[in-house]
Amino acid sequence: MAAETQLKVSDQVAVEISNMNKWYGAFHVLRDIDLTVYQGERIVIAGPSGSGKSTLIRCINALEEHQKGSISVDGTVLSNDIKNIDRIRSEVGMVFQHFNLFPHLTILENCTLAPIWVRKTPKREAEETAMHFLTKVKIPEQADKYPGQLSGGQQQRVAIARSLCMKPRIMLFDEPTSALDPEMISEVLDTMIELAEEGMTMLCVTHEMGFARKVANRVIFMDQGQIVEQNEPEEFFNNPKSERTKLFLSQIL
Numbered sequence: 001m002a003a004e005t006q007l008k009v010s011d012q013v014a015v016e017i018s019n020m021n022k023w024y025g026a027f028h029v030l031r032d033i034d035l036t037v038y039q040g041e042r043i044v045i046a047g048p049s050g051s052g053k054s055t056l057i058r059c060i061n062a063l064e065e066h067q068k069g070s071i072s073v074d075g076t077v078l079s080n081d082i083k084n085i086d087r088i089r090s091e092v093g094m095v096f097q098h099f100n101l102f103p104h105l106t107i108l109e110n111c112t113l114a115p116i117w118v119r120k121t122p123k124r125e126a127e128e129t130a131m132h133f134l135t136k137v138k139i140p141e142q143a144d145k146y147p148g149q150l151s152g153g154q155q156q157r158v159a160i161a162r163s164l165c166m167k168p169r170i171m172l173f174d175e176p177t178s179a180l181d182p183e184m185i186s187e188v189l190d191t192m193i194e195l196a197e198e199g200m201t202m203l204c205v206t207h208e209m210g211f212a213r214k215v216a217n218r219v220i221f222m223d224q225g226q227i228v229e230q231n232e233p234e235e236f237f238n239n240p241k242s243e244r245t246k247l248f249l250s251q252i253l
């Protein structure tokens with residue numbers, strides 16, 4: 001707990017996870033997760049494939065249910081109450097490995113769909129906001145194209161812009177660069193770095209350890225459904241505590 005207090009960047013809690021457990025059927029996928037995320041934190045979640053990283057962040061925006069313990073986001077407790085779930089989904093943006101854009105909608109329509117239908121934003125205003133964020137991710141000229149006409153790096157930047165159009169307070173990234181050709185990775189990471197610099201609270205599952213060193217204030221290492229270790233990047237990389245962390249780092253660095 002002392003270590004976590006040192007790492008916080010604000011006194012305001014964004015996400016509070018307490019003794020959270022999740023099962024897929026009989027499989028105990030997340031075990032006794034305790035995690036407090038303060039506003040403005042940039043957390044990188046690392047760990048081997050299958051360790052529960054995606055499941056953890058999917059629980060935070062209620063894409064997955066947990067069965068034990070509690071999760072609250074900006075003070076709202078996640079329950080099966082649909083009103084809470086809608087509220088959480090509009091406050092917590094999520095970017096996936098495979099972009100998940102709607103292929104039959106233009107880039108602009110991808111960005112305005114949720115603001116118009118979920119937030120009830122007037123169409124003109126939603127379009128202005130969309131163009132603002134498409135400009136921010138440096139592809140305003142692609143607004144009238146369809147996702148299939150864009151490169152992977154461009155599509156992922158659209159996915160980030162689309163999330164930002166909902167004015168989220170927290171952004172979750174699940175391996176946002178893993179499906180990209182190497183030359184497109186940096187354009188997506190640059191967008192994420194800019195977001196971090198603007199103070200966005202971010203939880204990023206990524207294998208980009210350069211990004212973790214540069215941007216994260218905290219790295220969390222998961223294995224077999226547990227948080228095994230967490231620390232500031234410098235300590236995490238230079239002085240890992242557990243054998244499992246050492247083994248993982250020796251395999252990826």
Ligand code: ADP
Nearest residue numbers: 024027029047048049050051052053054055056
């Ligand atoms: P990671 O993102 O760290 O690779 P995941 O959270 O995707 O790990 O998966 C953790 C474990 O849960 C894996 O063993 C995976 O096979 C299993 N799992 C993931 N999703 C489901 C599901 N919908 N049903 C059953 N098991 C799942």
Ligand code: MG
Nearest residue numbers: 053054055174
């Ligand atoms: Mg995953």
